[in-house]
Amino acid sequence: MRIAIGSDHAGFHLKESLLGVLRDDGHEVVDVGTDSDQAVDYPDFTEAVAVAVRGHEVDRGVMICGSGVGASVAANKVQGIRAAVCHDTYSAHQGVEHDDMNVLVLGARIVGASLATELVDAFLGATFSGDERHLRRMAKVARLEARDWSDTRGGAR
Helix, strand or coil: CEEEEEECHHHHHHHHHHHHHHHHCCCEEEECCCCCCCCCCHHHHHHHHHHHHHCCCCCEEEEEECCCHHHHHHHCCCCCCCEEECCCHHHHHHHHHHHCCCEEEEECCCCCHHHHHHHHHHHHHCCCCCCHHHHHHHHHHHHHHHCCCCCCCCCCC
16 A cells, blocks of 8 residues: 655654554555654645645555644545544454545544554554445545535534
């Protein structure tokens, strides 16, 4: 599988650890940075991961920041990206199986290298089920993404 991986400064060391694991597992890895633990802004690297996934340059993406929250929020601003911060293996595989998640976000200040490896393995080992209920829900998510939000009244339709 071809994987884009990125991090901000807080996630740099965990990213470096995961790079070796992913390559040892036979994955082709595109490292979009950062290249040190010097302070940088997570949206820049999150965008690089998300754009690689959206453009089908890679199959999936992994992004790492301090908590995972900021990168998750940023990744989901890119059309076609379904990212989630996951700190347990169930969410990491279930997010793919039910929600067609294509970017896994990790918090380097939350999980260590061993758990991060398990999370990435669960994420990459999962496939979208394609069950009717999940397809129906994903179509609703796609409508949310495509909606013109200048009408902010909201509500179920």
